[in-house]
Amino acid sequence: MSEHSSSSPLKMYFAVFFALLAGTGLTVFAATLDLGPFNAPVALTIATVKATLVALFFMHVWHASEKLTKLVVIGALFFLLLLLGLTMTDYATRPWS
Amino acid sequence: MPDSTAVGLHHEEQHHPELLHHFADPQQQRDASSLGMWVFLATEIMFFGGLFCAYLIYRRWYFGDFAAASKSIDMALGATNTAVLICSSLTVVLAVWAAQTARRTLLLASLAITMLLGLTFLGIKGVEYKQKFDEHHVPGASFSFDHEEIPGHPGQYANPAHAQIFFSLYFVMTGLHALHMIIGLGIFLWLFLAAWRGRFTPEYNTPIEIGGLYWHFVDIVWIYLFPLLYLIDRHA
Amino acid sequence: MSMEIAIPKPVERENYLNKEYGVWSWLLTTDHKRIALLYLISITFFFFIGGFFALLIRLELLTPAGDLVQADTYNKLFTQHGMVMIFFFLIPSIPAVLGNFLVPMMIGAKDLAFPRINLLSWYLYIIGGVMMLHCMLIGGVDTGWTFYAPFSTNFTNSNFIEAGLAIFVAGFSSILTGLNFVVTIHRMRAPGLTWSRLPLFIWAHYATSIIQLLGTPVIAVTIVLVAAERGLHLGIFDPKLGGDPLLFQHLFWFYSHPAVYIMILPAMGVVTEIIACFSRKRIFGYSFVAFSSIAIAVFGFLVWAHHMFVAGMSVYAALVFSFLSYAVALPSAIKVFNWTATLYKGSIHYDAPMLYAFGFLGLFTIGGLTGLFLAALGIDVHVTDTYFVVAHFHYIMVGGAVMGYLGGMHFWWPKISGRLYPEGWARLAALIVFIGFNLTFFPQFLLGYLGMPRRYYDYSHMPEFQVLNVLSTAGATVLGVGYLLPMVYFLWSMRYGKPASDNPWNAAGLEWKTASPPPTFNFDEEPIVTWEAYNYEELDAPHKQEVPVAR
Structure with a gap:
């Protein structure tokens, strides 16, 4: 909503974007490791971090809302x-x- | 509307063309629309929540069978689709930003690329469904999942009945997600046409904002579906 | 009807009823008041369809033998009675009619936040209703309104998918109504109208909307799963595949228990307004009544498995749900005590709306207390699936919700139609409804406790139940008369009733500060609220419209 410095949201958007891609890679990688009972918690934790990133920054829950x-x-x-x-x-x- | 009833309602405000009569000012209209979409997304959380509930219970009961069934799905397609959706989420925020800062070309391009990515997602999904169909993994009369080993338990075979529950959940969950994608594509087509006609300005871009909220939500659902359906016990 | 109060009748003022004429001005309207009337007509239609099924059920049970209809037909009768009454009458009744009409007016707004979505929700309701009607005409459904798997998924030969989709579509309509209310109440309040100044009707509708929004999607997805299992042969609940039919019951009751509060909370809101007005007092314990509505909305989601105590769920979980079910009685009790305290030393007027409110108080209390019997594990085992359960939920839904609905219709009829209904007839109807209701359903408590199962069409092996069944059927006839009467005199009053003043009851609340019937945008001038809710100490007693019947 607030239109301060026009370049800062872009930087933030791309940072989040790369973090999400990295998270996807990480979750695929983690799935190939034998973590015993922790495979599911790790996968869900990564998913939750990704979902939170989307909600907070792409859906503007953090800043503008x-x-x-x-x-x-x-x-x-x-x-x-x-x-x-x-x-x-x-x-x-x-x-x- | 006769002026006599309108006197005193909106005092000296100049009317923005997009301001509907029953709102006092554009801010109130924007806040109402945004809250409306968030509340709708809350209902969507509960809608998918019922599916996650069913998934949770059966996965606890039939873990090995679920793992074997999950392993038969092409992980690369799922991972690619995750990346595709993340890219589309980026183009959606770019579209919102472009609308807020009056960058028409970027706005139209972002909306168009978002739709292309959405179609790509559905295309890949179709390839995946085709594979499942060819492998007789679609629940029903010709379903077969015989002699599939449970990962990590050599010599133990998955129970085809339980695997059928997995595939039922797989098709319902990804199917309903895909339905949401199709609805999202419809919304974005409408947004694109409206943007083409120049309807959105830095003062009025609520439809792009709340359409974007919907798209991101559908993305978030996929972020959970991917590990839950594709990545059960992949390591063994 | 002695003195003719000279009502200046110049050219009739423009209002929402006479602003435009013609079918399209109604079918394409976005005015919340007109949509409320569309809903009023549609739900009345479905009420009489559901009532017709109820009548046939009661006639069948008049004699112990199954002689009026066949077993299959009887199954369809109680199924369709339940589905129509719950999804097409009770759920939309107060919210979509009175709520639609009053929520924007009570908060000083020109309309709901999303008028077009409001119209869409009526069309969805109609589409769902037409599907349900079509489904009934081609043979109906025999699953019971609860459509438990695996009967609904794998076994029934009736057309469940269409009925399920009808409920799905009507559920979408219900979600959109709730969404509109939540956004409207948050965003559209008049200046000065803080949350603590809101009428409790608004609080009740806010709480109702929360349930509609969070519960309805779960039954929607449950219907999708059942339809997919039935139509596409997926296996989610199928025990043959290792699926769990109890999972269906969990998902079903996650919505369908809170759905009871969708029906009763708005009625509580109506009754709160009526009791304050006809006791001429500020509601006792305003904030307790307000927050007990929210508490009911939240606690209502914690108790669903008390419908499943004997279905084979874990006994430990049953213990937890039994305990939580007692907890939901607390906010309901808070309300009843606060209403009672409001009556205490009030200057009570026995007008028809108040008679319905009294009826509500007593019947809801009986319904609520017998609910505690059912929440108690030991008693529940004894009375599960007996007429005790049937009587219990009819005391809540008919004795509670319908009484509240009728009370509200009488209370706000002058505002809705601009006419006064005949007070004497209305009091008579209230009395008939009360007597008919108790005669119908109290014997069912006894029947259930003695062991008569629900959903049986033939009880010839236990003919000793006939006396109570005859009483119940007789009561249903009386009740039917009681429901027809208001319809007759409401219609009569639209033409012949005396014109109503803006505030015939001298009631507090913004809806009474505009014309009757209101103009299209509700207020000629945007109201600014500087007073607390229910400031009855500043208002005179209601005008007397008719010489009262001798007290």
Whole structure:
């Protein structure tokens, strides 16, 4: 929204872009390593970092947006966690599976 | 609209042509549109959330079968598509920036390249679906996934029924994602035509901004789909 | 009807009803008030279709033998009754009619934030409704409104896919309404109208919208999965492949439990307005009532698996969900206590809207308390899938939501139509609805507790249940009369009713500060709010429009 120095967002956009590409390479590479139980957490962590970069910088949650936008994002993620978490209370505690 | 009812509503403001009658000023209109898109994206999170929930449960139950099925998908195509979408996200932010700074050529070029990248994504996706079809990995009557080893467990074969659940989820998740891509392409075609007619100015570019939000969201979904569907236990 | 109050009747003022005429001025309107009326007509249509199915169900159960309809037909009757009433009447009822009409006016806005999306949401509703009608005409669905997998995915021979898509499309309409409300309430409030000055009707609709936005997408994707499994032979829930039908139930109830709050929260908002107006008092504990709406919206998402206690889920998880289900009773109780405290020492007027509000209070309390029975694991095992459950949720949805809806329709009818409804008839109708309702559904509590299962069309092996079933059917007939009456006199009043003043109840709230019916953009001058909500101590008692019936 704010139009300060016109070149700075471009630098930031390209930096994020290369970080995302690097993250993609990293996640493919990490998948070929045997990390024992940590393959999935590593893959999801990289994905979350990438998604956060997109949200914060490409979707301007970091700079130009107000608190309400952040609230909407955090609120939706909270309810997503409720869906996954409370469903898991069932699946994680079934004695027969 | 008779002037008698309008008196006192918008005092001495000069009317921007894109300002709709029920908003007090352009700022309010922009804020409303942007919030509207964010709220819509929140519903989209829950929409895909249901799928992730199903995925999570079955992956926990049938990890080996999921790993074997995942290994049969072409990782290179998935990784290429990830890169394609990241490039398109870059062109989208460039389009927003171009609209805000009145760079018409850059705006049109960014929108056009975004669409091209979107089509490329769908094309690669089509190649991938064709492979799955040829390998009889499409769930249904002619599905077959026999004698596929579970990665890391030589001599143990994946249960075809459980693999079929994986491929069902694979097709539903990537299919719904692709549907969102197609809708995104429609939005961007509309944006391109509007930009061509010169509708967007530094004062009025909300459609590009919120269309971009949608595109980035679809990108984020893919950022999760890629490791979850393509990269289960690749190392063994 | 003694003295004719001289109502100056010069040229009728321009308002949203007489501004334009013709079919297209309605079908292409973006005016939230006209869209509200479009919704009013459409949901009334579906209400009577759903009611017709209910009538057939009650007639079948009049005798123990399955003699009126066949088993398959009965399955379709209760399925279509549920689907039509829930997705095409209750979910859109208060939000899409009263909410659409009132939310912009109560916050001093000219329209909702996205008027064209508002119209789109009505068209989506109509498309979904037409699909549902078509589905019923070509044979209907027999899955129950809950369409549990794997019956819906692999076994039923009825046309589930079309019904599912109808619900999907109607769900999209519901999402768009919620989205419009959230953005409007955040962005379009008049100057000075802070969150703590908002009418509680607005708070209730805000909370409702949150549920619509976060819950509906989950049932949408669930329907997609069921349709894909049925139509494309994918396997997600199929036990033959190792899929888990309980997963369907989790996803289904993640929406469908909070959906109950989509129905009841707006009714709570309506009742709050009515109780304040007809007690002539500020609502007791404003912020508690406001935040209990939000609390219901959030807690409502934590309790869904209490529908699955006997379905084979983990007993440990059942314990957690039982506990959480008790928690959601707290904000509801806070509301009931605060309404009661508002009545205390109020100057109470027994006009028809207030009678409905009283009905709501009692019936919702019974419905809520019997909900606690069902949240308790031990009792739930005993009464699951019996008429006790049926009675419980009808006390919430009909005794609660429909009472609130009718109360609201009476309260705001002068604003909507510019005419007064006949007060005497309205009080009579409220009484008939209350008596008919209790006669219909209270026997069902007893039936369920004695062990009559729901969804049975033939109970000839237990003929001792007939007496209570006859009472229930008799009550349903009375209830039907009670519902027809308001429709008749509302229509009558549009032509013959006395013209309403701008504020016939002397009620607080911005919607009463503009003309009845309001002009297209709601206010001739942009309102600036300098007062707190419910400032009834500054207002006179309501005008008497009719000589009251002897008290």
